[in-house]
Amino acid sequence: MSPSSKDLFGFGPLAERVAQALTTQAAGKGFVLGVEGKWGSGKSSLLALVVEKLQQMDQSKVAVVEFRPWLVGDRDQLLTSLFDDLVKAIASLQQAGGDATGATLITAKDVAEKARKFAGHLGPLGKLTGLAGLAIPGAAWAGTVLEGLAAAAKDSAEGLTLAAQKDDLSAALRKLDCRIVVTIDDVDRLEPREVAELLRLVRSVADFPNVSYLLCYDATILKQAVEKATGVGDGGAYLEKIVQTEIGVPLPESFALRRWFTAELKAFAVCDERRVPELLHVIDETGGRCFGTARSVVRVLDSLRVYWPSLSGRVDLVDLVWLRIIAVAEPTLYRWIEEYLTAYASLAAGRANISEVQRAALATRIDEALVAEGLEWKQIQFELERHLPGINLRNFNQDKDERLFSKVRRAAHAQDFERARLASPSHSRLYFTLVEPADSITNIDIEWLLGAANSGAGEVADLIHRFSLTRGDAGASKAERLLDQLNRIHIDAMQGWPVEPLAMGIVNIADELANDETGEDWGFPRIWHLATSFLKRLSKALSEQRWNDLAGKIFAEGTSLGFVSHLLRDEIFAHGFYGEGSNAADTATKPDTFDRVRKAMLQRYINRGLERIMQERHAITILYAWSQGGGRDDVIRAVAELTLEDEAFVTFMLKICSTTGSNSWGNLSLSLTAIHNFFPRPPEVVRRLQALVAKSSPASGAGLVLEAISSSAAFDGLDIEQALDAWQQPAKCT
Template identity: 40%
Template sequence: MSASDYTGIVKKTDAPSPIGDRAIQRGQDDRLGYRDVANRIALSLVDHGCDGGLVIGIEGAWGSGKSSLLGLIEEALGKLPTDKQPTVINFRPWLVGNRDALLTSLFGSISHAIADIKLSKGDATDSTAAKVKVTAEALRKFTAAIGRAGELVEVAGNAADYKPAKFIGGLLKGGREATKDKADDHSLDKLKEKLVRSLGDLGHRFVITIDDVDRLEPAEVIEVLRLARSVADFPNVIYLLCYDSEILSRSIEKAARVQDGHAYLEKIVQLTVMVPKPESFQLRQWFSDELKAIASTKTDDEHSRLKSVLDYEGGRQLRTPRSVVRTLDSIRFFWPPLRDSKADLADLVWLLLIKDGNPSLYRWIEDYCATAAVLSLGTARVEEHDRAEDTKKLLNTVGESYFDDLQYRHYFAQQLAGLDIDFAENGSKFKLHQRVADTTRDEAIREHRLASPDHYRLYFAMSGPTHALTQQELNELWLAADSGQLDTGSLILEWHKKAPEGSLSKADILFERMPGFDAETLDGQRSKNFLLAFSNILDEAYHRRQFDLHWFNSIWDRAERLVPVLLSHLTADDRSDAIISMFEKGAATGWLTNLFRSETFSQGRHGNQKKQEVEWIFKSDELDTVSKLMIGRFQSMSLPEILASVDPVNLLYAWQQGDDGEGPNSLLSELTQTDEGFIETLENLSDLMTWRDLQYFLDLEITRNRTLSIAATCESKRISSRAKRLAAKFDWKSER
């Protein structure tokens, strides 16, 4: 493939890109009203009049919007009047190593911020500059005393060159170099007192934000909390810690070996702000508005079903802002290729809501759809105990009470093929893998639904199942069917060699799906070409890829079931012409014989298996025509020709059970006039049928006695030995 060949693959499209699980950025839309909350919190932070510091916890579950609220608070602080604006320090401890490095990084950040106070004021008064210098020096000495890394923290004059890597890289020498201040150092308490006084005199507020504290390792959590606690009483310094209190408490209990992590946390965090819990309808409205910009429905039915998905599944799965963002991103990723494959938007949204809300349920649905697809082909069955086990797995993914709401249960059952409701009071909620009506299955296939056995994998893997016919293959099929029966037959034989799904060939799959094609697609001419192709190539199909002729669901069996479907698309004249052409000239003698014999039984002309007239393939007068044509062909065949057919025994039975009951007997009688002819005929038939089968065509008692007589008295040793081998081949007593 040349470079130019890739242009169509990587070309830029208008498809929306996933935005990722990021907090609201400055200036972005606030869909849940967090900005008003952030503005009020910002005002409270700058109006806080306590001389000491403050540690505030912003609490909320993962995905509830803590980071977004924190970002909006910082945005609000930046919009305050200049004289009220605090300095915001975004401290990210997971980028730092051990405890000393944490201290170094935090106080380095504060030192840097102090320098920025001087720079931001421009031509500040000598008083302000002096206060900045005093505060910076006090901070450096305090840092040196508690972490022995003070030399690595620049004073205000050099803070513009501050680089975190410099602090971390110099830790090893920090403790040693810091000792040169030893002569001037006082006790830690006095150094802290001096720093507290300097910060108070400076009169500038610092807000230190630490996001995702609950995502740190337990040991790191303890170090960060201790760090916050060690400087919690610094005046004008406020910590904003974001965390999920339940997760953080468990980390505390593990690392600090305490029984109550919540109590431990309360000693450090003076007050908490709970992230507002958005209303369910707010989340659904946000999701709906964004979805409208990503994708659109094709039909009114799809639109109506999408509304139900948002109401029922959206109400259950869209619980946090993160769940909205993640599901929308999934749709942005999956929809463009699925849209090109004409997938159903309502089905996709339903599945992706579940995928992001309950991955275990998503996997259960995937397994269910795969099983339903195999069942639709008639190549497998699900036992009752398997249904019970699968139902148990379903309830385990969601909980016993999840489907108690009968309305939701009904809605859920509508999404999947063969899923019925169990209304019994103590029932299992659902009946799995029930029979799916052909019309229901065919509609799902036409609409490329999740319930379609040919398209379900689009929704899980963005590709069709291995057993499905692609649009390119269907285009090839219709081109052949329009061309004539020869091209149609050649394509069927080619597809018969392709076995993508176990024993099923591509031709088997085609024959399974053809009843679902509408009359406009499978018109009269195409139907006639298929019928004529069947009558010519199905014996060859057996020779190319053999199968059990007497078992159901073979390609012969599927083709036979298609005959009435195809005949129904023909006019009366075309129907008559097609039947005559098939049985008069068709090369697939074996399949035609099988069809003829099957219909002989169905119409009650032989045996006691007569079916209702609506189940007949041919009308009574049509079977008369078929019988006349097939009997004529049988009568013209020699025994070698009969024996060379795909199923000689079936042919002999069909001949006898048709309108010429004595035909096979007469042929065999003629061939067995001489001893050699008799033995040769029996040898030919002995590999095909038992003596019990043979009694329908030759008198068994006479045949047995004659064989024994030839073996005992024939003058020709060659013929005599052949007769003895035949006599020894069968257990005469068991055949009596």
């Protein structure tokens, strides 16, 4: 801060008094005034105002030297640099102070000449060590005493000693009757040895009449530097011998800091008027906690000036301001927030599952982060809930920590996406990296999708296919992220969408997307789960007639036979057509619609034929849907014809095995109940497999199938023979 127009913290009156003190104190010896305050407290701002006040005074009577010791290369140059600045200040007095008789001009020239001569004879600072009348407390003696004596002898032979020259210069400065004020900011930021040299210089070399020094520093840090550099036991006592008067920088009021922040933010960032109340709340709540000094405000503003130009229109300003305040003032909490949102994005993409152990570990880490920042959960829980997803403020389970990864706010996800909130998995990374994740879904992507839907199902499928070629850091494709996002958009928002071509496009591309093995969990295509969830949401968003028509079209015309069969199996079990019971809440079709689409699918299976179905990547899903959907007799006849030869029999049996962990053969499982979908008597199938193993080896294909059956039996605590003895045909088998 420099002009008084920016004196936002009321430093002006104090600056006026300091300027008066520096120019009116007794002129016989040098005067040193210290401005003390912690880093970021506003010392530099106060100093700028003091300099402004000094420059407004009579320039023929007051000269200001803004000395910057950290720009000086070494301690020998320190002295020369200071005296160069003093000579320049005296020259400014010459220029501004000539009178009718020229007396002031002559005096100023005389002082400048004496100063140049004195500085020229000083040479390296080491010459001053040990010279009579110029002793510097605490200076290193080793190796410099002889040099000092030799220099003193040389200077004495040429004329006046250094001490005499200093006295001569002092008399000239006193006669000049003008004030030179030397300001030195950030003294505490120098290296300890540089601090010591500077203080010695001010105290013992440049302590001239009519010269005042204004030093700015953090007293605690400066005392430590003095003790380290000089070896004295009490750095405070050392400073008291140098600094005659010390004043503290008054801490700005929280209100003033927040008002300043708001004014500066308005100058470069635009906030949606609907979000202004929330923004002001963040500034008052989080800013009120974190804005302790002017420096803290400046750092947050500087951070926002870096982030906002790149993120404007792509993120929510309220969340960004909140996060940047946290990043600057509470970095440990900020790092936890980034870790949590990264895990949440992976969870939302379906690429990760959060175990209770992981959730507990993250909960422990946030407690540790809060302790590190001097915070408590109760103090900040509502703040976190407003900005982060999955924060549960009502933990009713006393046996485990359920504060994180909760689904209680799922209805808000659509709004989070629409507003590009920090809580949106598609946008959260932007807030940290300035770069969108490769698989993120933007509002433009949704517009493209709806535009494609207006053109037809084929265009939707093509667009989703292109999205599937892009992957993010979590391993998910952009197509997966799109379907996940569709599941988060509020149902009411879908009323005006072209949902029929949109749904058909998703259905028709589903099998192709499922060919990606990296998108499988235990052999199950995750993209199918996402697409199914979306269609079930549509079943509730559309009118009954409109959904019934769409469902009929999906099952009759959907080209992804594997995915459509997956949908059919969901309905088969939900309606209780196969299995141990029904679940009406999980159905997407009414009973009459289900019966209609089930029969349509059975006809599609018959038309396709078993041989063509076996060529499908997800043939097992299709076969189970065919058998469990009422076509078991047709399936059994077709399988019997297909498996007459042993090789074809083993190939089929391997096909219908399911995986329990990956696509590896070592994780196969096959129950007798599953076999019963395709063969009338499962025990006979097992005996045939045992006979084939006896003729070949346990490592053969037949052996692998037997291992899969044994694995399934072991799950019930049985070996394969016990399972055969206990086998009973399912009571409900259509």
